[in-house]
Amino acid sequence: MDAVTRKRLEFDRIVACAATFSLSDMGRDALASTAPMLHRAELLPWLERVRELCNFLHEGEALPFSRLPDTRGIMTRLELRESCLEPQELLDVHDLLDASSKLRTFVYRHRSVYPELYSLVSGLWLEKSLQYEISRIVDEEARIRDTASDGLQVIRHDLREGRGLLRRRMERILKRCREHGWLMEDTVALKHGRLVLGLRVEYKHKLQGYIQDYSQSGQTVFIEPAEVLELNNRLQDLELDERREIERILREVTGRVRAEYENVLHNQELMACFDALYGKACFARETSSVLPALDTGRRLSIRNGYHPWLLWSHRGQQRAVYPLDLELGADEQVLCISGPNAGGKSVAMKTVGLLSCMLQHGFLVPCSESSVFPLFDDIFIGIGDEQSIENDLSTFSSHLVEIRRILHGATAASLVLIDELCSGTDVGEGSAIARAVIERILRIGAKAVVTTHLGELKAYAHERQGVVNGAMDFDNSSLSPTFRFQKGLPGNSFAFAMLRRLGFDDELIAEASSHLGSVGVAMERMLDELREQLLHNRELESGLRKAQQQLAGQREALLKEREEFERGRREAQRSAARDVQKEVEYARKEIRSIVREAKAVPGGRGVEDARRKLERVKREAWQKEAGIAGDIPAAAPDVQAGDLVTIVSTSTTGEVVQVQGDEVVVQCGNFRLTTSPSNLQKTSRKQSRRDERKQAGSAGWSATHGSLDSTRLDLRGMSGDEAIGEVERLIDRMRLQRIGTATIIHGKGTGALRLRVTAFLKEHPAVKGFRLGEWGEGGAGVTVVEL
Structure with missing residues (x-):
């Protein structure tokens, strides 16, 4: 890409704007000398580095260093054997090494977030002995220290x-x-x-x-x-x-620096490269630029794209910048844009070229991330209105010279941009030449965007495979361009509408219309009607697409809700089974305790007390079962009364008393449990006795969770939601293990976590009361809860 193309695309302006954000002259020069990258594997890492720097800036972070000196002149002086560096030059070398060290250390700590940046700066030289030696000799004001x-x-x-x-x-x-x-x-x-x-x-x-x-x-x-x-x-x-x-x-000291010449030079080059990336990232932040997709084929799709220079130059002004939506499929090679004068044709064409140019020079671009760009080996632009006075060329002659240059240089991987193709001569001859130029571009295989007012060229684009029409829209009601691109239809020049807008009288407009002829008027009217129909169809298509997306979203939400419901139902069933097992084990323990107490008390009083306690345990067990029975899955038909079974979920053995549809009543000792046949397993009386001996040898509750850890909960460092979840789980464990009190450690701090915990405890039905800790318990930093 030559300097003329860069200037015509206004890429030099973009580089100058980005360079204002770089920290050093060597960074600015590195940015200006960036060469276009032609291969995806080469380009993508550099674009990712700019994007990572953008994310770094969006998070409000600052660079770990504030000064990056330009040391290129110093390194040139070091090449002279007898040269001696001045204190300021030594300080610059020190600051370069210091910035290198701080940058690499910072990126290393965040290498998982900025992997591509780390791959760049990990090569920085970090030997600090030279840096320390210089700082021992020279102070921050570039003065030699007394020491x-x-x-x-x-x-x-x-x-x-x-x-x-x-x-x-x-x-x-x-x-x-x-x-x-x-x-x-x-x-x-x-x-x-x-x-x-x-x-x-x-x-x-x-x-x-x-x-x-x-x-x-x-x-x-x-x-x-x-x-x-x-x-x-x-x-x-x-x-x-x-x-x-x-x-x-x-x-x-100069000798020490000269001995590390290669390492210092390496750091200088890498830091200049980083400084150039920093300028690009700052410019991307100012223009809301992103990294679009890179296509290995021929597809070009710009979604919500903006001309970067217009975005930059119109900052803070009440001037609108309109987005561009433009797409060329892999088989669509040439786009002919037509439409009103001052309607945005040239801006649209230049936007395509400038965004492509920026992207291949390592810049992010202002468009949607869903945009897709192919990579070009070169970009050619002919702007149509230049002429060479020195060579005695007219406007049209100069235009033809530009076209010749483009056709000689373009390849199948090039992008060609031509403004007002062959418009500076007779309409018939210009149309014929324009068609020949497009045919040559098609044979070359290049991608091209041209603008035109030539009617014959619009008709040709409609018929020719590989060529597609596009129009810049016009609002007939306000007689003004909308600057919106519409693909698929040729645009009207709206010359008569412009006459009315500029205040020409009706008589002149009518006379001009009569000269156009009935065929021309009919053609213009037909184009208007087709354009309106296309817009209407696209609105319908957009509405249908939105409705489909909405329905798909609703279907996905319903499926997700159903899945959540099924998951909750299964978890409730498992939880119910666990609760039954725990209640039965607890009941057995209570029964054994009651029997021991009855044996220990002489006379009938102990037996009567034991009977009352047994009735209470039975009643509580029945109440628990009544609340759980509805959650048990459906029954299987192969279980009959009198069968000896094992309840799978609780490992409890009993005898089937009754089968009632989807429920089976099992007599387990002094308790009757209602469960599902699918939760039962037939067993022999021998196996039943083994299970009873195993259960009798068990102590009931496991002591694993009854330790000190179950009565103390440390919430410090947690968020409010995390803390409430932990408190809820603590209360569940206390209820299962029959633990009466526990201590919740929330710390003092601002008191927000304590207030959140106490509010939850007030509403919990299992909590009898709670209080702040005493002096020896932790004071206001803990809450003691009682169930």
Whole structure:
């Protein structure tokens, strides 16, 4: 893609806009020099990196570094053997390495979220010894630190002391001269690197010293007092020593940098590349750009696409930018767009070219993610209204030269864009040439979008396979373009409507219509009627599609509800079976306890108490069974009264007492249980005795859940919904295990979690009461609940 095409598509403007977001000149230059990528495998990782950076920006994140210096000149200087870097240059190298380290560390921590970015920055060099060495020598203001070397520290200490002594002596001499009235300037001045006093010229012999300079008027003489001469000389020697020591230090550190030249250069290139990606991501965020699908074939589908430059330039203005919906199937090779003047034909054509160009240069594009773009090996554009004055070419001649260039360069993988194809000459001849050009494009195999007003070309596009018409719509009621693209019909130029809109009188319009002829008028009317019918059909199609989607959604929702219902029913059945088993085991335990108590109490009183307790246990068991019986599945017909069976869900053995339709009554010791035949299994009396001995040896409730963990629940760190779910499960365990009290730890904090828990406990029917913990229990950070 040449520079002329980039300029005509306004791609250079897009690059310039994106470059404003880059942090460094080397990033901006890397962005501007990006070459188009022709293969999906090469292009997709770069697009994914821009998308990951976009997601990073949308989450409100900031880059882990704030400064990215341009170190290209520094690296060029390092190629000279005797070169020595200045402190600012060393600081720039340090900041480059620091930014590299921070970026790689940050992306590594989030590598699961930004995998493509990590694949890029994982190659950054992270040896920090050079970075530490530079920071030891140079401070944040690019000044050499006193501690850069022991020698420099001594020299600067002597300099500070000497300058302090010199300042005190000069102030004393200045005071003496002031008292005598010799001074022309009441301050200590600096001339030729020496501290001097400005005396009136007539008093120059009053002060012993060396004349360093005169003022321009000759009225002031600057004298270095003799008594500070030796001290000044000493300071100059120290300053020279300081410069020599600094130069030695800089050469030493420069040698360290030069030794890591390849690594620093590698980091520079990767960081420039990242900076270019950052500029693209920021531009994508500003224009709401996305990553569409990349088609390996020939299909082009733009959904809700916008011209990026119009989006950018119209920001904050009350000017609408209209979306483009355009599709060319794999077998649709050439699109002929027609329609009114200033109706958006050229913008639509350029939008196709610019979005394709941006995408292949690694930019996200402003359109729907459902859009599909093929990859082109080149893009050619002829805009139709350029001419070459230097070559003495007319507008049409220049247009033909452009077409010749395009036809010579295009391939089967190219995109061709031609505005106002062959419109600058006689209509008949122009139509014939335009048809020949399109036929050549078809033979080449390129994808093409052309705009036209030529009626014959519209008819040709309607008949020719591989060529399709498209129109920019026009609102007849308001006599203005709508800027909406309609595929499948040629567009009307609406020249007469434009006459009315621009205020031409009816007489002129009528005369123009008469010149058009009845056939032309009928053709225009037919096109209008076809266009309206097409729009009506598309509205019906859209309504039908929406209705189908709605019905499909409702069907899916009903199926999901049915599945949820079945899942809940099955879970209720399993839960009911578990509850029966637990209640039976608990009842057995109660019975054994009652029997032991009755044996322990002499006389009939213990037996009477035991009888009452047994009646209570029976009554509770019957109440539990009554609530569960309705949830048990249907019965099988092969179980009869008198059969010895095992209840599968509870592993309880008993005798069938009665079969009542879908229910079977089983006598299990002192209890009668109602269940389904499908929940029963016939057994022998020998097996029954083994089961009874096994059950008798059981302690009833398992002690596994009766531990301290069952009476304490820690909710800290949970959300409100998570906490309520855990509290509900705690209460269920307490009820099953007959645990009376438990402690819920929710912490103090803002109190929101405590309020949520207490509100739930107030409404729970199994909760008898609750209170905050005492001083030794955790205070306001816990709630003690009693069932």
